[in-house]
Amino acid sequence: MEFSSKLLENAVYEMSQLPGIGRRTALRLVLHLLRRPDDQTHRLSDALRSLRDQIRFCANCHNISDTELCEICGNPKRDERLVCVVEDIRDVLAIENTGQFQGHYHVLGGKISPIEGIGPQDLNIESLITKATLGKIKELIFALSSTMEGDTTNFYIFKQLEGMTLITSTIARGIAVGDELEYADEVTLGRSILNRIPYEKSLKTS
Amino acid sequence: MEFSSKLLENAVYEMSQLPGIGRRTALRLVLHLLRRPDDQTHRLSDALRSLRDQIRFCANCHNISDTELCEICGNPKRDERLVCVVEDIRDVLAIENTGQFQGHYHVLGGKISPIEGIGPQDLNIESLITKATLGKIKELIFALSSTMEGDTTNFYIFKQLEGMTLITSTIARGIAVGDELEYADEVTLGRSILNRIPYEKSLKTS
Numbered sequence: 001m002e003f004s005s006k007l008l009e010n011a012v013y014e015m016s017q018l019p020g021i022g023r024r025t026a027l028r029l030v031l032h033l034l035r036r037p038d039d040q041t042h043r044l045s046d047a048l049r050s051l052r053d054q055i056r057f058c059a060n061c062h063n064i065s066d067t068e069l070c071e072i073c074g075n076p077k078r079d080e081r082l083v084c085v086v087e088d089i090r091d092v093l094a095i096e097n098t099g100q101f102q103g104h105y106h107v108l109g110g111k112i113s114p115i116e117g118i119g120p121q122d123l124n125i126e127s128l129i130t131k132a133t134l135g136k137i138k139e140l141i142f143a144l145s146s147t148m149e150g151d152t153t154n155f156y157i158f159k160q161l162e163g164m165t166l167i168t169s170t171i172a173r174g175i176a177v178g179d180e181l182e183y184a185d186e187v188t189l190g191r192s193i194l195n196r197i198p199y200e201k202s203l204k205t206s
Numbered sequence: 207m208e209f210s211s212k213l214l215e216n217a218v219y220e221m222s223q224l225p226g227i228g229r230r231t232a233l234r235l236v237l238h239l240l241r242r243p244d245d246q247t248h249r250l251s252d253a254l255r256s257l258r259d260q261i262r263f264c265a266n267c268h269n270i271s272d273t274e275l276c277e278i279c280g281n282p283k284r285d286e287r288l289v290c291v292v293e294d295i296r297d298v299l300a301i302e303n304t305g306q307f308q309g310h311y312h313v314l315g316g317k318i319s320p321i322e323g324i325g326p327q328d329l330n331i332e333s334l335i336t337k338a339t340l341g342k343i344k345e346l347i348f349a350l351s352s353t354m355e356g357d358t359t360n361f362y363i364f365k366q367l368e369g370m371t372l373i374t375s376t377i378a379r380g381i382a383v384g385d386e387l388e389y390a391d392e393v394t395l396g397r398s399i400l401n402r403i404p405y406e407k408s409l410k411t412s
Contacts, residue, residue, distance in 0.1 A: 008295075020231075020234075035315075038258045043220050045252070047217040049248065049251040050216070051213045054213055056211075089237065110241075
């Protein structure tokens with residue numbers, strides 16, 4: 001695909017650098033913008049630039065925030081001693097949507113991944129350990145995805161916390177509510193049997 | 207999904223205005239940009255703005271071009287009296303890729319669509335009729351998609367050309383080369399029988 005215009009070529013190339021967007025889709029998106037009034041393109045262009053240049057992170061939990069402390073960390077009703085460790089803002093949004101968590105978050109900004117060259121020093125781990133060392137955390141809940149990278153990151157943090165008096169837990173893995181057992185994968189089903197909970201307790205949470 | 211940041215909210219909103227990109231995907235794309243060095247975002251932002259502000263169209267065929275005349279219209283080896291009517295630059299690219307067409311294009315910039323409020327005056331139809339009136343066109347090939355809108359547009363142009371001495375044709379519709387008959391849709395198969403061509407002719411084009 002060779003374009004008759006360097007400007008078009010450029011815009012399509014930069015658009016196609018986004019994940020999951022190939023050259024064909026990039027061209028479709030760019031042509032769409034050309035058919036719309038030009039202020040739509042200006043708004044998109046400005047919004048991306050402003051976000052990148054003015055982005056700030058909460059001083060406490062490292063979540064994206066326009067203020068020094070994010071809304072969650074600044075809310076006195078939330079329990080700051082209960083801290084949920086997540087990868088990024090999408091996990092915060094997902095957990096917030098459940099309405100079941102009243103503690104604080106700690107956003108790592110990724111997972112330890114030697115293959116992608118991401119080590120502990122590239123993530124917001126030090127500030128978490130500092131918080132724990134100062135005795136500010138009663139319980140730490142690991143809520144990273146259960147992949148090799150997620151498990152490695154959990155374990156790294158767990159080792160750093162050794163000797164401190166705090167509870168560490170992970171979110172429960174099991175069969176999704178409403179799912180049929182026969183379609184569940186073996187690992188999940190196996191874990192859900194090993195980590196079974198007292199029936200009376202399940203009545204309280206349903 | 208409520209964000210803790212107005213900047214993030216804004217960027218996600220503008221991104222989700224693109225066709226086929228929902229809020230979830232928009233958030234994924236924006237977070238990706240945040241994880242990359244900031245010049246990637248700057249380049250994308252600048253490329254889109256430059257394209258929109260400096261975009262030019264070929265004075266002859268209305269294709270996107272950085273020069274007064276596009277490469278095709280400026281090429282003396284191409285037959286300017288053979289004109290293929292297409293919707294947008296993607297169709298030009300697709301036909302150019304076949305290497306089978308040595309004429310000029312005329313890019314309409316869309317199709318007549320009362321539902322979307324697009325009338326003949328919103329498209330590059332007038333300049334096409336002028337070219338025809340001046341006797342500059344020997345054959346006009348309609349290559350719009352065979353939808354209600356495409357057919358309407360073809361017919362509108364056809365009526366405008368009444369009384370002029372030029373040939374009008376449309377690209378052949380039929381079973382794709384290599385396709386099995388049993389999986390073809392009825393309309394296409396029906397048309398390919400009605401519009402059958404002499405066997406000797408098919409030998410020349412294969």
